[in-house]
Amino acid sequence: MSNSYSLSPAADFAALSAEHLAIMTVVDAIQNVDVPALQGEHTAGFAATAGVIVVEEYTTGAGDWTCPADVHEIEVMVVAGGGSGGSVAAESKGGGGGGGGAVGVYRLGVNPGAVIPYTVGAGGTQPATGDIDGNDGSDSIFGEITVAGGIKGLKATTYTGGNGADIGALTGGAGGGISTIGGTSEWTTAYIGEMSGAGGGGGATISGANGGRSVYAIGGESYGRSGGGGASFGDGGDGGPGNDENGVAGAVNTGGGGGGASGFSVAKYGGAGGSGYIKITYRK
Numbered sequence: 001m002s003n004s005y006s007l008s009p010a011a012d013f014a015a016l017s018a019e020h021l022a023i024m025t026v027v028d029a030i031q032n033v034d035v036p037a038l039q040g041e042h043t044a045g046f047a048a049t050a051g052v053i054v055v056e057e058y059t060t061g062a063g064d065w066t067c068p069a070d071v072h073e074i075e076v077m078v079v080a081g082g083g084s085g086g087s088v089a090a091e092s093k094g095g096g097g098g099g100g101g102a103v104g105v106y107r108l109g110v111n112p113g114a115v116i117p118y119t120v121g122a123g124g125t126q127p128a129t130g131d132i133d134g135n136d137g138s139d140s141i142f143g144e145i146t147v148a149g150g151i152k153g154l155k156a157t158t159y160t161g162g163n164g165a166d167i168g169a170l171t172g173g174a175g176g177g178i179s180t181i182g183g184t185s186e187w188t189t190a191y192i193g194e195m196s197g198a199g200g201g202g203g204a205t206i207s208g209a210n211g212g213r214s215v216y217a218i219g220g221e222s223y224g225r226s227g228g229g230g231a232s233f234g235d236g237g238d239g240g241p242g243n244d245e246n247g248v249a250g251a252v253n254t255g256g257g258g259g260g261a262s263g264f265s266v267a268k269y270g271g272a273g274g275s276g277y278i279k280i281t282y283r284k
Contacts, residue, residue, distance in 0.1 A: 051283040058278040059253050062119040065142075067110045071282045075192075078104045079233045079255040079277040080149040080165055081137030084124035085226070085247035085270025086203065088156035088263030089131035094208045094226030094239060095247065097182065097200030098124055098257030098273045099150035099162035099175055101137045101232045104194045106145060116143040123250055123273030124152055124258065130267025131155050134162065134258060140276040150197045150230060150257050151175065153247075153270055161200030161227045162257060164212060168194050173212035173230060176202030182212030182230045200236065200257045201227030211236040211257060229257030229271065237271040250274025 056065070067074070080102050086095025101121065110116075124135035137149030151162035153175065161182045164172030173183025173196065182199030198212030203226050214231030226247055229236025234254025240247050240262030249271040250256030258271030 054282055054284050056280045058118060058120050060120050060275065065116045065118055065280065067112050067114040067116070068284055069112045071112055071284055072110060074108050074110055074280055074282040076106050076108060076142050077279040078140050078142050078145060078147045080140040080147040081121035081123040081276045082197070082229060082232055082236065082250040082255045082257040082273030083137045083150035083152040083162040083200065084126055084134035084258040084273045085200065085229060085237070085260035086134050086153040086155040087127040087130045087132050087267065087269045088261045089267050090263060090265055091156065092264050093156035094203035094262045095156045095260030095270050096153035096159055096161035096175060096203045097211050097227035097229040097236055097239060097247070097260045098134050098153040098250070098270065099164040099172060099200045100185065100197030100214060100230035100236060100257050101150045101255030101276060102147045102165035102167035102172065102195065102197050103233050103255065104145060104147045104167060105192055107192050118142045118278055120278055121149050121276035123275045126258070126272040127269045130269065131157065134270045137255065137273045140278060142278055150232065150255065150273060153200045153227060153257065153260050156203055156261070156263060159203040161202050161211070161230065164197030164199045164230045167196050170194055170196040172196040173199030175199045176209045176227060178202050179204040179209050181209045184213040185231070197232050197255065198230035200230040201239070203227045203260045208239045208260060226260035226262040229259045232256050232274065233277065234274060240268060244268055247271030253277040
């Protein structure tokens with residue numbers, strides 16, 4: 001599925017960059033990065049060129065993107081799918097949350113008429129029964145760029161949250177062990193760069209842990225005995241909010257991990273991972 005919209009030249013990059021500025025504010029709060037400098041870097045590539053800014057969004061499936069006439073540079077954001085949370089049998093335990101998918105933002109030179117294949121990674125599917133692990137998120141692909149999906153959360157008897165996805169030299173946050181918060185993602189300190197996924201929180205017999213922090217968002221909180229999903233472009237899903245509750249799914253098109261299930265008297269299932277997302281921006 002794709003969406004496309006344009007901004008008038010008068011709007012320039014201010015309207016397009018509003019969401020990015022909010023993202024950079026989160027980065028600034030966590031890493032003390034110079035937000036105005038990053039925003040300036042982000043804007044500079046297109047600001048010197050006249051024309052209308054076009055944004056195309058792809059939210060599911062696979063296909064081909066054809067470069068329009070007179071377009072020689074694009075910016076691409078690629079978000080992979082998150083892992084799903086672990087399930088639980090009829091026992092007082094909780095599954096680990098799924099890890100967040102990786103995120104990459106790239107500025108690419110292109111030739112008009114070029115055809116570039118893409119795939120939007122799916123989130124890990126919800127486990128079909130109790131007492132089994134979740135499922136890994138799928139990679140998102142744009143041309144020769146592959147961004148890795150988050151790792152599954154493990155079943156309640158193991159408790160462990162899934163690792164966040166690696167990307168390049170950046171290691172994804174580690175999945176939490178029993179009652180342990182998932183590891184934080186890593187991010188290159190520039191707007192054009194890459195971010196690993198945050199780790200899912202560990203489940204427990206008493207109280208599960210939060211998913212790991214991300215420079216884009218905070219991992220899902222946990223309730224009861226299950227682990228929250230790791231963050232990616234958006235929050236991970238919460239763990240099951242009480243006894244005998246399924247984990248909450250990561251939101252669509254965020255790459256967030258699904259929360260782990262919370263058990264007591266019946267089998268329950270981890271939440272599905274959030275699906276991936278691709279956004280292409282250019283001047284025309």
